[in-house]
Amino acid sequence: MIFKVYYQVSATEVPVREKxxxxxxxxxxxxxxxxxxxxxxxxxxxxxxxxxxxxxxxxNHQNYKLENV
Known part of the structure; x- marks a missing residue:
């Protein structure tokens, strides 16, 4: 299955939608x-x-790239 993950780069900062x-x-x-x-x-x-x-x-979106983890 493919998942899209929405995240903030730092877990210590308050989430800001624009980031x-x-x-x-x-x-x-x-x-x-x-x-x-x-x-x-x-x-x-x-x-x-x-x-x-x-x-x-x-x-089909230009930003689609499957991450290898």
Whole structure:
């Protein structure tokens, strides 16, 4: 499954919408995504499972790049 992760670079700063970044990961579950990213010190705001038409849309977007973790 492919997940889109919304996060802040630093877990110690207050989240600001304009500084939110995204990455795409392949994982078995949301828990697996969080385990894969735990060493990066990200402040994970939201993990969204992508499937169907929404996944196709994201894959056609210029910023789509599957992260290797």
């Amino acid at each position: 939110t970044q995204t990455i795409y990961l392949e994982a078995d579950s949301e828990t697996d995504v969080r385990l894969k990213l735990r060493d990066r010190n990200y402040n994970i705001e939201f993990v969204q499972k992508l499937e169907g038409k929404y996944l196709e849309y994201e894959q």
